[in-house]
Amino acid sequence: MSRAAIILRGIVLGVGAVVFLFPFYYMIVGSLQTDPDPTIAGAIPNPSNLTLENYTNVNDRINLWTSLVNSGIFTGGVLLGTIVFGVLAGYAMAMLQWRGQKATFALAVLVQVIPFQLLQIPLYVLIARDYGLSDNYLGMILPFLINSTATVIFRQYFLQLPRELFEAARIDGAGEFRLLWSVGLPLVRPALVTGVLLTFIGPWNEFLWPFLITKDASKQPLAVSLANYISNVAASTDNPFGAILAGAVVLAAPVVVLFIVFQRYFVSTDLGSGVKG
Template sequence: MSALLPGVKARERWRGLWLTLALLPVALLWLSPLYLMGVFATQPDAAILSADTPLLPGGELFANIGRIVAIATFDRALLNSVLVALAYALLSAALSSLAGYAFARYRFRGRGLLFGLLVATLTVPYAVVIIPQYVLVARDLSLANTLVAVIVPPLFNALGVLFMRQTFLGLPAEIVDAARMDGAGEFRIFFSVALPLVRPSLAALLIILFLASWNNYLWPLLVAPQPSARTAPVALGSLLTVNSVPPWGALMAGASLMTLPMVALFVFLQRHFVSGITAGAVK
């Protein structure tokens, strides 16, 4: 048996090598638009629009960043996006965790009905609710062009609640019962016992919510179009008009500034993301 192990390991190494070589063209195909975006961010508009597409970086990166800051107040928009995404991810994850824990651990009247309504909200297209939501926020509450209007209305996330419910269902009931027998209150059990045990899933949910808010375009465009409150995607979109040629170098510089933090976030937290998604899927 021990004599067979080296052969098995060698076959596994060769299999992994061939799989890597087979997937390499797919990876290059996926990365090529990101590479061209980075290259165009360092080029003047004339080079980008020329017949000979530049494939190597140029020297106009800081000039393009200065242009997008001057044209679209992109520095303020980028700061707004960071504030909105952080606040949304933290608050929505907290609400999703509380609701998911309640559905997983408590038995109360109407629990099945509420859970059915929660699942039913997933079938409602966003286009159906966005106009009433806008009327409520902008006209009735007078919150247009504020960060509160961008953050608060989308806070409830049905998928987040379902994800955390599945995660809490996987916790051993004996741990919660033991804490309750020791005299711990419900909030202490939740914050001191349950949440630390589902840390990978909570980290994965935070990453997903942060990315969703960071890339959100339609709702911030409707409720906060003014330069003082608009987010980075809205600021980038404002450069695309039908009456003039967009400043492509500045546009690519802004898109690169938006992309780099997300790539870095996923690279550094991918272990938590993968383990959290796997843990939340087991039940």
């Protein structure tokens, strides 16, 4: 590329980055303002107008720490199920030969077109009435325990692995679980991180199902607690605009940090590390 083309690309990418990041910046600045300024000029804050009072007001009403712990338990349970069941299913569909293999993969893809909202009423009846798991972490986690999208991602990664590695290990007497643990998993680390990141967003921001299954405020995750706060309390505060943005910052911060830290795994592959040159 010519020097002019490189400069032009840098300018375009820089402008795109500013446009993308500006809403996050504006959200943080707005959450710190004592007197809200919803105009564009409010993007350049006056130091004397900055405070943490908005975060204190939110915490006084909904206990951010408890809500964060609830979100962590809910999201952690979903991630654990996604990784364990997704890896096992993806490995079975990619590396093993069994009757109905292609049909099972087709069903895993097909189930993604079914909206979760369509299943919420029967799931609520099943989990809340039949299992008695309302106001329970397990009741929140169960509908999301198996993620078909993650299963498809793991299958596609396993299909890229050299089969010779697995055949050589089988000749040495390794079983399938040993193959998966010692050979497969080290080579699909980017898929593991990608699956975690993609799955993390869903339960962390999930509102409707936890709202339906939990009535006890001490068991509600952050998204539900913030929604209740915004609906019932924020309007009565001195700075509703800042309170709402403070809640949005608390909810969005973990997702943004995770993507910044682990974004390289979306494009990296470690397949070559298992093959000698």
